[in-house]
Amino acid sequence: MTLTEIFDRFAPDCSSVPQSVFGDAAVLDAELTRIFTKTWLFVAHESEVAEAGDYVTRRMGRDQVIVARGEDGQVRVMRNACTHRGTLLCKATLGNTSHFMCPYHAWTFDNSGRLRGVPEARPSYGGFDKPSRDLRRARTEVYQGLVFATWAEDGPSLAESLGDIAWYLDALLGTATGGWEVAGPPQRYTIKANWKLSCENFGGDGYHLPYTHRVPIESGLFGEDEEGGEVGKPTGRVVWTPQGHTARVGYLPPEYAEPPYPGYPENLRDDLAANAGPETLSVLANSDVVHGNVFPNLSFIQTAITYTGDEAEPVSFTVLRLAQPVTPDTTELYNFALVPRGADEEWKQKSVVACVRTHGAAAVLFEGDDVDNFTCVSVTADGALAHDTDLDYSLGTNLPRPEPDDWAGPGESVPHDHSEYTHRAFYGTWLRYMKDTKEGA
Amino acid sequence: MTLTEAIGQFLYEESAALDEARYSDWLALLADDFRYEVPQPITPQSPDEEQYSSRMPISRESKGSLRMRFDRVSSEYAWSDRPRHFLRHFVSNIRVRPLGPDEWEVRSNVLVARSRSSEESTLATAGRVDVLRGDPERGFLLAARTVHLDVEVPSAGQLIPVY
Ligand code: FES
Numbered sequence: 001m002t003l004t005e006i007f008d009r010f011a012p013d014c015s016s017v018p019q020s021v022f023g024d025a026a027v028l029d030a031e032l033t034r035i036f037t038k039t040w041l042f043v044a045h046e047s048e049v050a051e052a053g054d055y056v057t058r059r060m061g062r063d064q065v066i067v068a069r070g071e072d073g074q075v076r077v078m079r080n081a082c083t084h085r086g087t088l089l090c091k092a093t094l095g096n097t098s099h100f101m102c103p104y105h106a107w108t109f110d111n112s113g114r115l116r117g118v119p120e121a122r123p124s125y126g127g128f129d130k131p132s133r134d135l136r137r138a139r140t141e142v143y144q145g146l147v148f149a150t151w152a153e154d155g156p157s158l159a160e161s162l163g164d165i166a167w168y169l170d171a172l173l174g175t176a177t178g179g180w181e182v183a184g185p186p187q188r189y190t191i192k193a194n195w196k197l198s199c200e201n202f203g204g205d206g207y208h209l210p211y212t213h214r215v216p217i218e219s220g221l222f223g224e225d226e227e228g229g230e231v232g233k234p235t236g237r238v239v240w241t242p243q244g245h246t247a248r249v250g251y252l253p254p255e256y257a258e259p260p261y262p263g264y265p266e267n268l269r270d271d272l273a274a275n276a277g278p279e280t281l282s283v284l285a286n287s288d289v290v291h292g293n294v295f296p297n298l299s300f301i302q303t304a305i306t307y308t309g310d311e312a313e314p315v316s317f318t319v320l321r322l323a324q325p326v327t328p329d330t331t332e333l334y335n336f337a338l339v340p341r342g343a344d345e346e347w348k349q350k351s352v353v354a355c356v357r358t359h360g361a362a363a364v365l366f367e368g369d370d371v372d373n374f375t376c377v378s379v380t381a382d383g384a385l386a387h388d389t390d391l392d393y394s395l396g397t398n399l400p401r402p403e404p405d406d407w408a409g410p411g412e413s414v415p416h417d418h419s420e421y422t423h424r425a426f427y428g429t430w431l432r433y434m435k436d437t438k439e440g441a
Numbered sequence: 442m443t444l445t446e447a448i449g450q451f452l453y454e455e456s457a458a459l460d461e462a463r464y465s466d467w468l469a470l471l472a473d474d475f476r477y478e479v480p481q482p483i484t485p486q487s488p489d490e491e492q493y494s495s496r497m498p499i500s501r502e503s504k505g506s507l508r509m510r511f512d513r514v515s516s517e518y519a520w521s522d523r524p525r526h527f528l529r530h531f532v533s534n535i536r537v538r539p540l541g542p543d544e545w546e547v548r549s550n551v552l553v554a555r556s557r558s559s560e561e562s563t564l565a566t567a568g569r570v571d572v573l574r575g576d577p578e579r580g581f582l583l584a585a586r587t588v589h590l591d592v593e594v595p596s597a598g599q600l601i602p603v604y
């Protein structure tokens with residue numbers, strides 16, 4: 001099946017999606033050039049490269065990059081490939097250095113990517129034009145501590161590309177005096193599933209919660225129901241933007257009347273609320289979880305967990321989940337746990353534990369069942385019948401939109417927790433990029 | 442039986458309880474303050490630097506959280522644990538060092554094989570640092586276990602077993 005045939009199978013509103021998008025090697029090849037070289041991609045959190053010379057090695061799609069803070073204090077993202085004959089320059093995951101020397105013929109680049117030294121340059125290369133051999137640099141911008149980069153030399157700024165999802169990132173990461181930092185180097189692991197399955201799930205899949213996560217919910221992860229269980233149902237709001245970014249804000253049953261930012265120590269909670277605007281406070285009131293996906297592959301979640309086997313106490317955690325494609329059915333996941341810089345060490349550790357036990361790489365209580373589902377979706381995309389199978393993403397298309405809607409958050413949104421609006425928005429944007437074959441980057 | 446042999450027998454029986462899905466037998470071998478930790482493997486620039494970070498570990502469990510984990514297996518909705526996995530631990534290179542009158546640091550190497558239904562099996566090797574309490578007459582309890590995985594980017598399958 002050709003790519004065009006695959007694209008033509010999509011329903012115009014993406015309420016049906018061909019199964020080939022998860023298993024076809026040509027689809028992944030096209031994604032890597034048409035999406036992963038064109039969009040702003042998350043590469044690191046600023047706090048990972050806090051000092052001049054700090055660096056981490058990452059990938060943008062399948063392209064190797066170095067994220068480094070130069071001697072001038074600026075964070076840059078450059079290709080981790082020697083401009084002589086392509087050797088991987090830096091094999092470490094993280095470190096601090098002023099220069100990267102290629103192991104092959106010792107071409108040496110400074111941590112801003114400039115070529116500084118070439119052995120035997122004068123006798124052997126003559127009029128060698130060094131600037132043309134600097135490391136290829138990606139445009140780099142930082143938003144709320146999140147470092148993004150793109151190979152697109154022109155095109156929208158990061159702020160323009162984020163659009164209305166920026167407001168939700170502000171609500172989560174913009175209200176702590178002193179900002180946020182990574183708890184430590186991220187968890188990394190591979191799953192046997194297509195990268196999009198993690199993104200579309202994190203992006204707003206309220207529908208799976210009571211079914212996939214029935215056991216942990218019943219065992220009190222989010223606290224017990226009030227005595228007698230006579231409380232309303234949890235609800236939720238799903239949000240999407242024209243750039244394909246999505247979010248879901250989950251709400252406790254109304255009787256809880258929980259103020260914004262649950263699961264933080266008192267002083268921190270006051271600080272977060274004091275720095276939030278009235279719209280943010282109204283959107284977060286009685287909410288126990290916000291999660292979403294920044295197109296294409298940066299997911300996020302902030303939630304409070306009550307019970308993971310020790311004493312019951314609501315503890316909030318924030319995790320960024322990056323899904324890097326490797327093959328159609330292999331994805332490398334990164335989990336970056338973020339903690340407010342101002343929190344005390346003891347609370348930071350509690351937050352890490354809540355994250356690790358529920359949404360971490362080895363978190364059987366919650367995450368394990370999600371990964372198991374992603375794998376089970378990918379495994380059936382491998383057969384011949386996948387080529388003429390379309391999957392159902394129509395949930396909620398028949399539900400009315402409230403008129404008027406007094407929801408204070410920006411972007412398009414509906415109060416239909418169990419719907420696939422966010423999935424349709426993700427694939428709508430996906431399709432737009434995939435059909436655009438203009439050379440670029 | 443020497444102390445090292447007695448500790449070896451304890452570790453073999455302990456991992457057999459995991460392999461054979463006798464979870465309550467396994468939990469009974471843990472001290473109440475048991476700590477299980479799998480730090481994140483990292484690759485720093487210099488070979489002298491630490492290869493593991495505990496700041497955001499892969500696992501940090503207690504007896505309570507592990508009990509919760511194994512209790513869920515009996516539920517019909519424990520999707521990732523049903524059907525049951527094939528699991529086999531191989532334990533070797535046991536080295537014992539006293540920490541106190543009844544407390545021992547026990548280092549060992551493990552090879553763990555896991556698979557489920559028709560999946561390919563995942564193998565993983567790791568070094569373990571355990572703390573055991575007790576003596577050969579009264580028996581031992583496992584008080585702490587730290588697992589150093591021999592891979593920086595493990596597969597999800599390699600992260601399923603308790604090591
Ligand atoms: S390939 Fe890097 S110096 Fe030759």
Ligand SMILES: [Fe+2]
Binds near residue numbers: 366
């Ligand atoms: Fe989930």
